[in-house]
Amino acid sequence: MSQIETFYDVMRRQGITRRSFMKYCSLTAAALGLSPSFVPKIAHAMETKPRTPVIWVHGLECTCCSESFIRAAHPLAKDVVLSMISLDYDDTLMAAAGHAAEAALEETIQKYKGNYILAVEGNPPLNEDGMFCITGGKPFVEKLRHAAKDAKAIISWGACASYGCVQAAKPNPTQATPVHKVITDKPIIKVPGCPPIAEVMTGVITYMLTFDRLPELDRQGRPAMFYSQRIHDKCYRRPHFDAGQFVEAWDDEHARKGYCLYKMGCKGPTTYNACSTIRWNEGVSFPIQSGHGCIGCSEDGFWDQGSFYDRVTDLTQFGVEANADKIGLTAAGVVGAGVAAHAAVSALKAAQRKTQDKKEEA
């Protein structure tokens, strides 16, 4: 095929109206934090750019990322993105099966050599020469290397592809290994979370398709637009944390009042993700809103940090605002002293972060 269709062509073919298309462009601009002046630019790009092909492969995983993706926020966004990338190859959703499917993968690789985005859900287990995950008669790690060779860029969907996730939990029976440790010569965008938020997934992919470049990444390789703030920073229960009001036991009076879940093991203070702003299942809620602490599923190693219900105390590497007990006590006592303590703690935190940043850069 010499002439690749544009995104807009594809959408029209899928029966998406012009009005819906424009609405989608504004939604995308909003989701990406761009000003309304970007809407025509996005629209123009989609009308003129050839569609970027996407190959979506699954390794050791649970398909939760796909599940999240097909439930993306705005039904329109999901519709558009699904049709736009049209998943030239996706083991879970595609029509073909068996050898025909393997042939389709090969054809897509050849047809779009050097030009496609490889989206990886799950990760390769390296133990026993990769025998714990076999697709099409070959270890998944071979399929991954093969598909990665001619990819323009790679998206690591979810905690599995980004960090290993629970299947890499001690003793990591299969030696499940994140993608960036296997593929080292391609740009990799990590979109962690278990699963990542649907809007984050569509946002990342739309950004890459529209602007034809990688989004700005943080030091860990995560798109900064979604992973630059902690859950805690934008948590609606934050005022209760600051006021020293905590849930002490499940379904106690404080739980019903929606107090802070820090003492119930919430990992919000150390977790970088967009759950508290974008929320889940089309923006209706997120774990903290359901009365359960954050487990930090978008952070590396979240599965092996001790109990999910242990309080995050004395964490040195990120500098939590302080020990919640302390803040609670001071707030209950002299208010002025409480504020002073909090200010001091914040200064300490800033200092800690600086040291931390230096360490990471070194």
Next chain:
Amino acid sequence: MTTLLVGPFNRVEGDLEIRLEVQDGAVSAAYTNSPLFRGFERMMLGKGPLDALTITPRICGICSISQSAAAALALADLAGVQPAPEGAKVAALLHMIENVSDHMAHFNLFFMPDYARAAYAGADWHQTVLERFTAGQGSALRRAIEARADLLHVVGMLGGKWPHTLAIQPGGVTRTPTARDLIRIGASLQAFRRYLEAQTFGGKLEDFIALGTVQQLEAWTTGDAGLFLRVAEATGTGAMGRGTGRYLSFGAYPLPEGRVFKGGTWDNGAEAPVDFAAIREDISHAWMLGEAAHPSAGATVPDEMMREGAYSWCKAPRLQGRTFETGALARQIVVGHPLARALAAEGGVRARVAGRLLELALTQIEMERLLRDIRPEARFMDQVILPKDGAGVGVVEAARGALGHWITVKDGAISGYQIIAPTTWNFSPRDAGGTAGPVEAALVGAPVAEGEDTPLSVQHIVRSFDPCMVCTVH
């Protein structure tokens, strides 16, 4: 005799490979291989028991609430407590929503698209199926994805997020719904009923669940259900893939007054309660080391040599030494619904898919009833103190059938954790006696046309079981 290696299968959850022996244009033997092993049971060892609530749901992104509910029940059993009654109701509602979502996703996204294949071009129904069910494009698929996302708002609201919801705990649930939440949930359920009645059934749910015989079912012509029945009849696929007539259900949705769908076994007409002590996981044909064991005493030690003679990572669970089929059809046969009982003898592709549709309608009605019953002012979670040593069992019904978690705790850490998932039952390999697993047995006799390398009949049969391969081995 020729041998065919079929796989990878798409439109199933996870990876699956099946070796077929074909003779005289039909399958004479089948061997199912689950080629994906992650070792969840091994990584549970030494961890705190509460970690099960976070780790085991991540076995599967499709039925994570089922895993979460089983883990919570196993921990409650370990502590010797019952969850707070209102908490049990919310947990049941969450679980019903996931199961219903799975059923409708299976029908629309995984099963029906097979009839849109070019091999069926020219049939008088093909154009309709193409329009409704072409993979990735059909109008029914789009509507289904939308309706499902809307329904899962309820899980979002009660559970914070889906997949991998954290709200279900041994003592109940973390979320206390307010009266306002209940009204919003009611609206979501109403919208879902409208979707089911307009698209899936083309008629009232109450009329569909009132069907009592196969003849009455065949007379149902409306909606996608009607389309399926017509196509199954026209292609002869409905009668394919007959099971052994043995069905198992652990019982679904525990409430203080009992399970909404009661558990039990059905062996070609004979009903019995499940004898949990008589479950064994056979590993004679699995790449596992050790001996056949009850899950409370079992271990998961992968055979890294992948020895000859074995052919799957999946263990072979047996009840009283026999294979059992599990799933929506099995559940409704055990409950005793007249239509399900009428389909029990038929036991093939049509029976399984119709069983799922029947349960879709039944569960919607149960969800509406349950919601009316939830009292926002009551306690939703009790404090649970786990003993340092002990054992517990949690059994539930996932969309795909019977799911059990068996936990043993020593000095406050997990010393044993075994899981038997529904697809472990259905897609099990042979046992020491050489008896084939339910799917392996159901595939025998499936027609294979000249030159077919991935026989259509095999795909219809395999997908009629709604396999979830990531759960199978875990």
